[in-house]
Amino acid sequence: MSDDKNKNETETPETAENLAETLAAEPAGQGEARDAAGPDAAAGPDAAMLEAEIAELKDRLLRVSAEMENTRKRAERDKADATRYAAANFARDMLQVADNLRRAIGTLKDDERAAAAESVKAMVEGVEMTERQLLSIFERHGIREITPQPGERFDPNLHEAMFEVPGTEHPAGTVVHVLEGGYMIGERLLRAARVGVAKAEGAATGGNVDTTA
Known part of the structure; x- marks a missing residue:
């Protein structure tokens, strides 16, 4: 037993000396960096997942906010249209x-x-x-009259041709006679102007009105 004791006493200084040499050989600051990054280094993947979740939540929030704004604008537009065209x-x-x-x-x-x-x-x-x-x-x-004058071009979006008039001084496809005036309410057609249209020379009787713009 005395031999083992002597052996341990002999090896202990060498081990301490080797440890001191190892620490001395380590680059300056590496130990401190390892100690400082120890807990965070293990949590690196978790931090990346949290950042991804935060980015996704921000994106969702922006989308929801944009949708709410669009819904609000649509509601205001529908309300304005209902007020404008209610009558x-x-x-x-x-x-x-x-x-x-x-x-x-x-x-x-x-x-x-x-x-x-x-x-x-x-x-x-x-x-x-x-x-x-x-x-x-x-x-x-918001109601305005859109009655055409004789000689104006027939507009199928605003006028309704009731009959054709042959042998007029006006070009074919233009308004010759107005039966009833047309009206708009806001941007919508309330009633088309009912008109007679100049007939093209040589066109068959009862043919369609030439409304080519």
């Missing part, structure tokens, strides 16, 4: 009143008695004033 059916019915006023004016002006009877002239002025007031109310509510 479309009522306005369409009121167009008949405007038509009757215009017909009355035309009849009174064409009456041979209009030149002699002051009462008829006063009636004409009163009806014309009523028509102007009605059109002013229409405009205030």
